[in-house]
Structure formats: structure tokens, C-alpha cells
Amino acid sequence: xxxxxxxxxxxxxxxxxxxxxxxxxxxxxxxxxxxxxxxxxxxxxxxxxxxxxxxxxxxxxxxxxxxxxxxxxxxxxxxxxxxxxxxxxxxxxxxxxxxxxxxxxxxxxxxxxxxxxxxxxxxxxxxxxxxxxxxxxxxxxxxxxxxxxxxxxxxxxxxxxxxxxxxxxxxxxxxxxxxxxxxxxxxxxxxxxxxxxxxxxxxxxxxxxxxxxxxxxxxxxxxxxxxxxxxxxxxxxxxxxxxxxxxxxxxxxxxxxxxxxxx
Amino acid sequence: xxxxxxxxxxxxxxxxxxxxxxxxxxxxxxxxxxxxxxxxxxxxxxxxxxxxxxxxxxxxxxxxxxxxxxxxxxxxxxxxxxxxxxxxxxxxxxxxxxxxxxxxxxxxxxxxxxxxxxxxxxxxxxxxxxxxxxxxxxxxxxxxxxxxxxxxxxxxxxxxxxxxxxxxxxxxxxxxxxxxxxxxxxxxxxxxxxxxxxxxxxxxxxxxxxxxxxxxxxxxxxxxxxxxxxxxxxxxxxxxxxxxxxxxxxxxxxxxxxxxxxxxxxxxxxxxxxxxxxxxxxxxxxxxxxxxxxxxxxxxxxxxxxxxxxxxxxxxxxxxxxxxxxxxxxxxxxxxxxxxxxxxxxxxxxxxxxxxxxxxxxxxxxxxxxxxxxxxxxxxxxxxxxxxxxxxxxxxxxxxxxxxxxxxxxxxxxxxxxxxxxxxxxxxxxxxxxxxxxxxxxxxxxxxxxxxxxxxxxxxxxxxxxxxxxxxxxxxxxxxxxxxxxxxxxxxxxxxxxxxxxxxxxxxxxxxxxxx
Ligand SMILES: Cc1cc2nc3c(=O)[nH]c(=O)nc-3n(C[C@H](O)[C@H](O)[C@H](O)COP(=O)(O)OP(=O)(O)OC[C@H]3O[C@@H](n4cnc5c(N)ncnc54)[C@H](O)[C@@H]3O)c2cc1C
Ligand SMILES: Cc1cc2nc3c(=O)[nH]c(=O)nc-3n(C[C@H](O)[C@H](O)[C@H](O)COP(=O)(O)OP(=O)(O)OC[C@H]3O[C@@H](n4cnc5c(N)ncnc54)[C@H](O)[C@@H]3O)c2cc1C
Numbered sequence: 001x002x003x004x005x006x007x008x009x010x011x012x013x014x015x016x017x018x019x020x021x022x023x024x025x026x027x028x029x030x031x032x033x034x035x036x037x038x039x040x041x042x043x044x045x046x047x048x049x050x051x052x053x054x055x056x057x058x059x060x061x062x063x064x065x066x067x068x069x070x071x072x073x074x075x076x077x078x079x080x081x082x083x084x085x086x087x088x089x090x091x092x093x094x095x096x097x098x099x100x101x102x103x104x105x106x107x108x109x110x111x112x113x114x115x116x117x118x119x120x121x122x123x124x125x126x127x128x129x130x131x132x133x134x135x136x137x138x139x140x141x142x143x144x145x146x147x148x149x150x151x152x153x154x155x156x157x158x159x160x161x162x163x164x165x166x167x168x169x170x171x172x173x174x175x176x177x178x179x180x181x182x183x184x185x186x187x188x189x190x191x192x193x194x195x196x197x198x199x200x201x202x203x204x205x206x207x208x209x210x211x212x213x214x215x216x217x218x219x220x221x222x223x224x225x226x227x228x229x230x231x232x233x234x235x236x237x238x239x240x241x242x243x244x245x246x247x248x249x250x251x252x253x254x255x256x257x258x259x260x261x262x263x
Numbered sequence: 264x265x266x267x268x269x270x271x272x273x274x275x276x277x278x279x280x281x282x283x284x285x286x287x288x289x290x291x292x293x294x295x296x297x298x299x300x301x302x303x304x305x306x307x308x309x310x311x312x313x314x315x316x317x318x319x320x321x322x323x324x325x326x327x328x329x330x331x332x333x334x335x336x337x338x339x340x341x342x343x344x345x346x347x348x349x350x351x352x353x354x355x356x357x358x359x360x361x362x363x364x365x366x367x368x369x370x371x372x373x374x375x376x377x378x379x380x381x382x383x384x385x386x387x388x389x390x391x392x393x394x395x396x397x398x399x400x401x402x403x404x405x406x407x408x409x410x411x412x413x414x415x416x417x418x419x420x421x422x423x424x425x426x427x428x429x430x431x432x433x434x435x436x437x438x439x440x441x442x443x444x445x446x447x448x449x450x451x452x453x454x455x456x457x458x459x460x461x462x463x464x465x466x467x468x469x470x471x472x473x474x475x476x477x478x479x480x481x482x483x484x485x486x487x488x489x490x491x492x493x494x495x496x497x498x499x500x501x502x503x504x505x506x507x508x509x510x511x512x513x514x515x516x517x518x519x520x521x522x523x524x525x526x527x528x529x530x531x532x533x534x535x536x537x538x539x540x541x542x543x544x545x546x547x548x549x550x551x552x553x554x555x556x557x558x559x560x561x562x563x564x565x566x567x568x569x570x571x572x573x574x575x576x577x578x579x580x581x582x583x584x585x586x587x588x589x590x591x592x593x594x595x596x597x598x599x600x601x602x603x604x605x606x607x608x609x610x611x612x613x614x615x616x617x618x619x620x621x622x623x624x625x626x627x628x629x630x631x632x633x634x635x636x637x638x639x640x641x642x643x644x645x646x647x648x649x650x651x652x653x654x655x656x657x658x659x660x661x662x663x664x665x666x667x668x669x670x671x672x673x674x675x676x677x678x679x680x681x682x683x684x685x686x687x688x689x690x691x692x693x694x695x696x697x698x699x700x701x702x703x704x705x706x707x708x709x710x711x712x713x714x715x716x717x718x719x720x721x722x723x724x725x726x727x728x729x730x731x732x733x734x735x736x737x738x739x740x741x742x743x744x745x746x747x748x749x750x751x752x753x754x755x756x757x758x759x760x761x762x763x764x765x766x767x768x769x770x771x772x773x774x775x776x777x778x779x
Contacts, residue, residue, distance in 0.1 A: 190595060
């Protein structure tokens with residue numbers, strides 16, 4: 001089975017810093033790494049490929065420098081890597097990104113499974129995985145934390161939900177997006193790095209995949225950033241004093257006042 | 264000063280897991296507070312505390328006042344030294360190592376109390392790439408004051424040296440509340456003679472003896488050389504001579520490329536062979552060991568990560584350089600050396616970026632953490648036992664013999680134990696994990712036997728954690744009764760009433776400072 005893993009390059013920090021003047025993400029000076037969730041996606045792909053037989057292709061859209069990250073994916077065991085890179089892709093929002101990625105996937109062709117991270121640590125929307133599935137007209141399962149069983153035609157997996165888990169059976173080809181608990185990603189080995197040193201990343205421009213140029217990059221984006229800011233989660237702490245009963249009563253009345261009691 | 268109550272129970276212990284007692288505790292926020300507390304405590308015992316991550320009970324009080332410096336946690340300023348061509352950061356002693364790292368990584372400091380010069384230096388720093396403070400004890404919640412007081416080191420000290428090498432200036436408050444401002448290269452000890460002026464203008468002078476230093480990484484007892492910086496005496500003095508209230512630390516440019524590699528060797532002999540070749544053929548900044556028992560413990564306690572069942576012994580090496588190609592080449596060559604010793608290149612773990620390095624560091628930290636939580640669980644059943652953790656280093660040519668000695672001892676006594684740590688410096692932590700009081704007693708005996716062997720081979724009983732209260736007897740064996748007497752005499756010069764950090768480094772003088 002051919003497994004395609006979508007990998008995005010992100011700044012190496014979990015704390016996104018925002019420029020206070022123009023409200024844009026500060027990306028300078030930060031090392032760029034593979035989106036941490038995508039490392040888990042890649043690991044799962046490699047495990048499935050070694051279990052079922054098959055190969056993993058990594059796919060990314062980004063600037064030419066993203067080639068380095070894709071070489072790293074070859075070092076851990078992906079067999080081929082594709083970079084969608086073209087000025088025309090620049091400025092894409094999630095709609096345009098998933099359209100372009102879906103076109104890249106179509107050109108790679110002959111896939112059984114597409115794995116994405118749950119979300120990217122910079123954009124954070126978690127749109128792209130499901131959106132690719134829609135573009136390709138195939139099913140998707142998000143927040144996968146375990147693959148129970150997989151064959152050439154279908155897979156059974158456990159996905160996280162707000163209040164528990166669901167076991168889902170899905171026909172392949174499909175897109176899944178994975179959470180971090182699914183596995184521990186391997187690090188590259190010296191022999192992997194030696195191999196990657198001489199390997200090639202395929203670079204495709206807009207003309208190499210069949211896309212309508214009106215639908216990619218900034219032109220194809222339905223959203224624009226007006227303002228980026230860190231949401232404030234203000235919490236206050238109030239100490240209740242007195243006897244246990246008194247405190248319990250005071251707590252109930254506080255909760256009532258704040259609408260915290262559903263009855 | 265606050266009267267001790269159950270609320271402050273935690274301050275009676277440190278990571279050695281031993282517990283002491285005290286009557287009062289104070290949390291100074293500035294040097295004047297320290298002086299005031301020492302003034303009020305006049306004649307009583309005073310134990311200085313940083314973050315209490317120490318492993319030798321140095322911060323465990325023996326009565327009197329606890330002087331806890333956690334609230335002296337401000338980064339005070341920055342300057343660029345033209346002569347040394349480096350940035351120097353001035354901090355209060357309670358600043359955490361993690362705080363320094365974060366600030367330097369993010370280039371973000373609380374500058375509300377900085378002067379103009381410091382702010383100018385910060386603008387320069389922001390234009391000068393990334394800088395770092397190299398001492399790297401695995402526990403990053405240690406304070407800078409605690410690190411200086413113990414001369415802490417870490418994996419990278421193999422190449423960069425211990426904390427001592429990065430201290431440019433100290434302010435020290437003595438038990439009589441006078442203050443010394445000491446700067447490297449300024450207050451010198453010459454043929455044992457020293458002299459300096461305190462803040463009040465009085466001149467303190469005297470003669471220091473000299474103690475031969477073991478030719479290994481060392482944190483045992485006072486640093487006493489005929490000719491030296493006076494400042495070096497206070498580094499590693501474990502709170503017994505004065506309270507460090509300010510430290511200026513030296514920063515270095517962060518190498519552009521840092522890679523780490525973990526290699527798995529099929530046995531102990533192969534691992535030792537690999538380490539020896541690695542340090543002669545290449546220039547790693549760190550070489551760390553995880554023996555087969557440590558890997559097994561990680562598997563048993565559910566921290567195996569991607570460890571495979573047949574991984575026997577692991578060795579971690581780190582390489583720094585200014586070009587990626589250079590560092591990659593060193594990692595590749597380390598692979599070739601490892602293959603000569605029976606490893607397989609496809610079964611190595613390489614970190615080529617900061618994010619992946621963090622993963623290898625977490626794996627390294629997992630060993631002592633796992634040991635500590637295991638011991639905590641055993642202590643609930645058997646409160647008498649503690650971990651028996653060694654911290655001894657030997658010269659290069661004794662490495663094979665000492666590892667063999669450790670392995671034979673553990674086997675002969677049938678003890679549970681793990682070995683890990685700074686093998687590049689022949690500085691391996693053996694942690695004996697007693698399952699019962701009987702194990703504990705035999706383990707202690709074994710540890711003491713090892714210490715005598717280490718001393719006989721020109722090694723040290725503490726290479727980085729300090730002597731504290733746990734290794735007093737071993738230090739006595741190492742420096743002899745005369746050596747201990749010399750150190751006592753030195754203490755008397757700076758702390759005549761003998762109240763500071765009683766019981767650290769040498770036995771306490773029982774007549775001193777008992778609270779009435
Ligand atoms: C409101 C908004 C406005 C933006 N505006 C701009 C802009 O003007 N210019 C600009 O350059 N960027 C912009 N971005 C960033 C960029 O377009 C998005 O990051 C990108 O579309 C992916 O979305 P995400 O980061 O939320 O990924 P998510 O949907 O959270 O990612 C989920 C998964 O999809 C896959 N994936 C996502 N992106 C890629 C990729 N590029 N290559 C391969 N796989 C991928 C990965 O597997 C990832 O784990 C913007 C983002 C947002 C949220
Ligand atoms: C999991 C773990 C891993 C560790 N790994 C390492 C390692 O790799 N390398 C290493 O060197 N250590 C290591 N340590 C030990 C410990 O982190 C160091 O000894 C550290 O330097 C102690 O700093 P602290 O602030 O916690 O000091 P404390 O434990 O509070 O005090 C240590 C000693 O310093 C004295 N002291 C503290 N502050 C001052 C001051 N301002 N003035 C005068 N005296 C003072 C105290 O009196 C005491 O004697 C480790 C500890 C743990 C728990």
C-alpha cells in the first residue's frame with residue numbers, strides 16, 4: 001500500500017510569539033522543524049508500511065527551504081518526498097492549501113491511506129486533513145489515537161472525542177489525522193541520514209499538478225488575516241473562609257450567581 | 264524570619280531525601296535582607312538553600328535558621344566585556360538555570376530595573392546571535408547560587424568544564440554580615456596570602472593552605488591552591504564560608520550546529536571501547552552512559568520509548584560546531600567507530616535539531632527520575648532506606664578497572680543497581696536501589712569500599728554533587744585528617760563562629776550555635 005503523509009514545516013516553539021505592532025506571527029530566529037503532530041503521522045505511516053508492506057511518500061507545501069525537512073523524512077524511512085513549491089502557492093489559507101495538497105496527492109496517485117497531523121502548531125486550525133479528504137471525495141477520521149486493524153481495503157481505529165473515544169471502521173482510501181498519543185516517533189539513524197544525504201526531493205510547481213491557478217495561493221484563499229492575537233483566559237481566584245458548611249453554602253451561591261449550576 | 268510550622272515542612276529536605284530540623288525560616292529578596300537575617304540569627308546555625316535539588320543534603324538544615332534564597336530570583340543586568348569578548352549576565356542567586364536558559368533562548372528579560380548600560384548591552388546581544396551558559400546539570404530547576412556553591416556540572420562539562428569556569432564575579436555575605444565583592448583576576452591568592460576589602464572598608468587578610476587537587480573532575484571539599492583567584496575558594500564551598508548574593512556568569516556564543524547521537528552497544532566492554540576511541544579520535548562535547556540495568560529499569564517502569572528489547576548498553580555523544588557539514592561528519596565518524604565496537608548504524612538515534620535534542624535529554628533525565636520515584640515508593644514501605652547514589656570520578660586509565668569493580672560488586676552482593684552518567688569524564692553515577700534494609704546496609708558498605716578504591720586510584724569521592732552531609736566520611740578518607748583540619752581552619756577565617764551550613768563538607772562542631 002502506498003501511504004502519503006502530509007508534513008508541514010513550523011517554527012520550533014510551542015509558544016507562538018506575536019509581533020505586538022502588526023499582529024503577525026514572529027517566525028524570525030526560530031529553528032524550523034516538522035510539525036510535531038506530523039512526526040507522529042509519519043511514524044504511523046512507517047509502521048503500517050512495514051506491517052503491510054508498502055511505501056511512504058511525504059508531501060509538503062512550502063518554500064524551497066522545506067526540502068531540508070523532507071530530507072529528514074527520508075532519513076527516518078520515507079521512500080520518496082514531494083515538495084509543492086511555487087510563488088503561486090504563496091499566501092494560501094487552509095482552503096487553498098488543502099486544494100493544492102489534494103492536487104499533489106492526485107498526481108502521486110495510487111494511494112491507500114493519507115495521514116495528516118491533528119493540527120499544525122502554528123496555524124492551529126486542524127482544517128487541512130478533513131479538507132483534503134473532501135477535495136478527493138474520500139472519507140476521513142480525525143483525532144486517531146490507535147489503529148486497531150488495517151488491511152488493504154479498510155481500517156478500524158480509535159478516535160478521541162470530547163468525552164471519550166469512538167471506534168471507527170472506515171473504507172480505504174481515506175484520510176486520517178492523528179494525535180500524539182498514537183506512537184513515539186523514531187529519530188533518524190546514522191545510516192538513514194547517510195542515505196538521505198544522497199537522496200532527492202521532487203519539487204513540483206503549480207504547472208506540475210493540475211490546479212486552477214485561481215484557486216491556489218492568495219488568489220484562491222477565502223480568508224485573510226485581519227488580526228492575530230493571543231486569546232486571554234482570565235481567571236480569578238477567590239478564597240472562601242469559614243466552617244465547612246459555610247464554605248459549601250458560599251460556593252453554591254457563587255456558582256449560582258455565575259450561572260455555573262445547570263439546575 | 265518566620266517561625267517554622269508544618270506549612271514549611273518541605274524546606275526540611277532536599278533531593279537526597281533526607282530530612283532535617285529548623286526553628287526559623289527566612290525568604291530574603293535582596294542582599295540587605297540576607298544581612299538582616301544573618302544579623303538577627305547571630306550565633307545561631309544558618310543553613311543556606313537554593314532550589315533544594317541537591318543530592319548530598321547540603322541544604323538540609325540542622326537546627327536554627329533556614330535562609331532560603333528562592334525569592335532572590337532577578338536577572339540584574341548584562342554587559343559586554345571587550346577584553347574577554349563575551350557577554351556577562353549578573354543574577355541574584357535564586358535565579359533558576361531554566362530561567363537563564365529561557366531568557367537567553369527567547370532574548371527576553373525583565374529589564375524594569377536595569378540601568379542604561381545593561382539595556383544597551385541587551386540591544387547588542389540581540390544583534391549578536393544566540394549565546395548560552397554552558398554548565399548543564401540535568402536538573403534545570405537548580406539555582407545559579409546552588410550551582411556555584413556545588414560547582415555543578417553536566418554532560419557538556421566534558422568539553423566546556425564545570426560551573427567554576429563560568430563565574431566571573433561573586434558577592435558574598437559573611438556570617439558577621441560584612442560583604443565581599445570578588446572578581447576574577449582581581450582578588451588573588453599569591454603564595455597562600457590573600458587580602459581584600461569588605462564593603463565597610465575593613466581589610467580581611469590571611470594565609471590559606473593548599474590542598475592537592477585530584478586530576479579529575481572534582482567537587483569535593485575546598486579549592487585551595489597556592490596561587491589562585493580568591494573567588495575560586497567560594498565556588499564549591501557548599502554554603503560553609505558565606506552566602507552568595509550575586510553572581511556574574513560568562514556566556515558563550517551558541518554553536519550554530521548541535522547534533523546528538525545515541526548508540527547501542529552489545530555489551531559493557533564494547534561500550535567502554537567505543538568511549539575510549541571516541542574521546543581520542545573525535546571531539547565530542549559530551550559522552551554519557553546508560554548501562555544495561557538502566558535500560559532495563561526504563562523498560563520495566565514504562566519509559567522505554569523506542570528502546571528495543573535487545574538494546575544492551577547505550578552511549579550518548581553530542582557534537583557542536585559552526586557548520587552543519589562539520590557536525591554531521593563527526594556524527595558519521597562516531598558511527599564508524601561504533602560499528603568497530605559491534606554497534607549498528609541503522610540502530611542509532613540522531614537528533615539534528617533542538618526539538619529532537621530535547622527528546623534525547625528527556626530520555627537521559629528519565630533515568631534519575633525513574634530511580635527517584637521507584638525509591639520513593641519503596642520508602643513508603645520501608646522509610647529507612649534511601650537511594651545510594653555515587654558521584655565519583657577516576658582518571659582516564661582507570662575507567663575499565665573501575666567499571667569492572669562496580670559490576671563485580673553489584674553482582675557479588677546481589678543488589679539492584681543502575682549505572683549512568685558522564686562516562687567521558689570517567690564519572691559514572693552508580694545508583695544502588697535497595698529493596699530492603701538489608702540491601703541498604705550492604706549497599707552502603709559496598710559504596711564505602713568503592714570510595715576507598717576510587718581514592719587509591721587518584722579519583723574523587725564527589726565530582727559534581729558536592730560533599731554535603733552525605734559524604735563527609737569519604738572526604739575525610741580522601742584528604743586525610745590533616746586535610747580536614749586545613750579546611751576547618753579556612754572556615755574559621757571567614758565564619759569564625761562556625762554557624763554557616765553546619766555539617767556540610769566536614770563534621771559539625773557540636774558545640775557551635777545550638778539554639779538555647
Ligand atoms: C487565518 C489564517 C490565515 C493565514 N494566512 C496566511 C497567509 O496569509 N500566508 C501564509 O503563508 N500562511 C497563512 N496561514 C498559514 C497557512 O495557510 C496555514 O497554516 C495552512 O493553510 C495550514 O493550516 P494549519 O496550519 O492550520 O494546518 P492544520 O489544518 O492545523 O494542519 C493539519 C495537518 O495538515 C497537514 N498540513 C497542513 N499544512 C500543510 C502544508 N503546508 N504542507 C503539508 N501538509 C500540511 C499536516 O499534516 C498538518 O498536521 C494562515 C493561517 C490561518 C489560520
Ligand atoms: C534529577 C537530578 C539530576 C541532577 N543532575 C545533576 C548533574 O547532572 N550535575 C550536577 O552537578 N548536579 C546535579 N544534580 C544536583 C543538583 O541539581 C545540583 O547540586 C545543584 O547545583 C543544586 O542547586 P540548588 O539550587 O538546588 O541548591 P540546593 O540543593 O538548595 O543547595 C546545594 C548546596 O548549595 C548551598 N547553597 C545554595 N545556594 C547558595 C548560596 N546562594 N550561597 C551559598 N551557598 C548556597 C546549600 O547550602 C547547599 O549546600 C541533580 C539533581 C537531581 C534531582
